[in-house]
Amino acid sequence: MSTVCAIATPAAVGGISVVRISGEKAFEIAEKVFAPINRKVSEMRGYTAAYGKIFDGEERLDDGVLLVFRAPHSYTGEDVCEISCHGGIYVTKRVLRACIKAGAEPAAAGEFTKRALLNGKISLTQAEAVADIISAQGGQSLSCSNAMREGALYRETERISEKITEISSYISAWIDYPDDDTPVVTSEWLEEKLNEVNADFERLLENYDTGRLIREGISCAIVGKPNVGKSTLMNLISGEERSIVSSVEGTTRDVVEETVSLGGAVLKLADCAGIRETSDEVEKIGVGIMLKKLKNADIVLAVFDGSREISNEDERLFELISDKTVIPIVNKSDLEQRLDESEIEKRFGKCVIISAKDEKSIELLGAEINSRLDLAKFDANAGTLANERQRGCVLRAKAAVENALSAVRSGITPDAVGVELEEALNAVFELSGKSASEEVIASVFERFCVGK
Numbered sequence: 001m002s003t004v005c006a007i008a009t010p011a012a013v014g015g016i017s018v019v020r021i022s023g024e025k026a027f028e029i030a031e032k033v034f035a036p037i038n039r040k041v042s043e044m045r046g047y048t049a050a051y052g053k054i055f056d057g058e059e060r061l062d063d064g065v066l067l068v069f070r071a072p073h074s075y076t077g078e079d080v081c082e083i084s085c086h087g088g089i090y091v092t093k094r095v096l097r098a099c100i101k102a103g104a105e106p107a108a109a110g111e112f113t114k115r116a117l118l119n120g121k122i123s124l125t126q127a128e129a130v131a132d133i134i135s136a137q138g139g140q141s142l143s144c145s146n147a148m149r150e151g152a153l154y155r156e157t158e159r160i161s162e163k164i165t166e167i168s169s170y171i172s173a174w175i176d177y178p179d180d181d182t183p184v185v186t187s188e189w190l191e192e193k194l195n196e197v198n199a200d201f202e203r204l205l206e207n208y209d210t211g212r213l214i215r216e217g218i219s220c221a222i223v224g225k226p227n228v229g230k231s232t233l234m235n236l237i238s239g240e241e242r243s244i245v246s247s248v249e250g251t252t253r254d255v256v257e258e259t260v261s262l263g264g265a266v267l268k269l270a271d272c273a274g275i276r277e278t279s280d281e282v283e284k285i286g287v288g289i290m291l292k293k294l295k296n297a298d299i300v301l302a303v304f305d306g307s308r309e310i311s312n313e314d315e316r317l318f319e320l321i322s323d324k325t326v327i328p329i330v331n332k333s334d335l336e337q338r339l340d341e342s343e344i345e346k347r348f349g350k351c352v353i354i355s356a357k358d359e360k361s362i363e364l365l366g367a368e369i370n371s372r373l374d375l376a377k378f379d380a381n382a383g384t385l386a387n388e389r390q391r392g393c394v395l396r397a398k399a400a401v402e403n404a405l406s407a408v409r410s411g412i413t414p415d416a417v418g419v420e421l422e423e424a425l426n427a428v429f430e431l432s433g434k435s436a437s438e439e440v441i442a443s444v445f446e447r448f449c450v451g452k
Contacts, residue, residue, distance in 0.1 A: 001115065003029060005099040006107035007092055008451040014087035019095050020451065021081045021104055022112055030081035032102035034066045046070035054085055056098035062091050076112050077119030110448025117433060123154040124433025124444060128386055131447055132215055137259060138266040140214045140375060147381050156383030157432045160200050161425060167193050168421045171414045190408045190417060194401055201398040204383070208391055211384040213298060213373060217259060217266035221293045223321070224303035225313035229331040232356040233303060234271035237262060262366045265375055299369065300324045302348065307335040310343055318347060327368050331356050389444070393431035400424035
């Protein structure tokens with residue numbers, strides 16, 4: 001493979017920027033660009049750094065630091081040099097251009113991680129976890145991605161593939177050497193083993209939705225009738241005035257959105273227009289948008305005014321959210337209470353009593369969201385499916401195992417079971433990257449940034 005280079009830090013002004021070079025000629029190219037004090041780049045040992053001057057031909061560009069990693073003990077498994085310069089956009093681009101003039105080719109998106117995959121440093125699921133770490137916005141999301149980066153899912157797929165391989169090997173031995181002293185493969189034994197594998201796939205699929213919420217964020221709609229405190233709650237959670245707060249009904253006409261971290265989880269908040277009958281055409285549009293947000297929300301924060309009795313608008317809200325995961329919030333606890341909470345609790349469970357003007361309310365909400373979605377029970381180290389590609393592989397493998405079970409129960413010969421098990425194994429190997437096609441690998445790295 002060619003030697004490639006790219007800027008590995010964001011294209012913005014900062015303290016330092018890093019230009020990464022990877023490939024067989026990494027040291028040769030770095031030596032043309034970087035001049036360490038009192039030694040040569042080619043003489044540097046792996047895992048060492050040197051201060052020196054950065055050049056573009058004869059022109060001195062900057063002072064900086066060079067880090068070197070010798071193959072195979074590097075991120076990509078190749079010789080790698082990283083030049084740290086001052087974090088100006090212009091000087092960083094000049095350093096990159098100097099590396100290209102010295103013989104490196106510009107790296108494609110995710111190429112360094114792709115080379116780590118192709119050189120056997122990481123699995124495909126671990127490569128996908130790298131992208132998830134970069135995009136993580138909350139503590140739970142980061143923990144989940146780090147567990148995947150450490151190989152939690154890869155180890156789980158290896159364990160399952162070993163089970164499938166064991167079943168297949170017993171079937172093959174019994175078919176190929178029936179007269180030898182090989183164990184007889186009974187339908188009872190096959191069914192027991194296949195059920196175990198099927199249960200493993202079911203556990204992976206059951207955790208997918210919770211894992212998706214943790215990684216991608218929880219779509220959360222804040223709804224209620226006008227003036228219950230939705231916008232005040234939105235501003236409290238987001239930590240800034242994102243929504244206009246007014247005593248005038250119908251102030252929020254559009255959906256105000258914000259992504260925040262609450263209790264370690266990432267919430268994609270949407271402060272929706274108040275639920276009421278209105279003749280205002282603009283407000284009607286806002287209510288229509290609110291209904292769409294409500295339909296797609298993972299969880300609903302239904303806000304009620306504790307200082308007022310249940311109204312017709314509240315009753316309408318009950319109907320709209322009857323099939324959703326709802327956290328009922330009784331706001332304005334600092335005022336005299338007139339709301340009958342029992343009417344709400346018999347529909348949606350225990351109410352969270354808050355004052356949206358009190359910052360302590362954030363902790364109460366964070367704990368309740370984690371409880372309702374069972375986020376605290378989620379074990380990232382158990383191995384979790386991270387995206388639809390991985391989920392699709394497991395669904396295919398599970399379908400093949402279920403076909404094998406049907407064949408056993410129908411009395412079909414074991415060789416037919418072996419064919420289905422081969423299909424299941426291929427799907428598992430595609431998940432981990434052991435037998436993934438070039439098209440699958442290319443699609444994975446489409447979401448990567450250049451420099452990683």
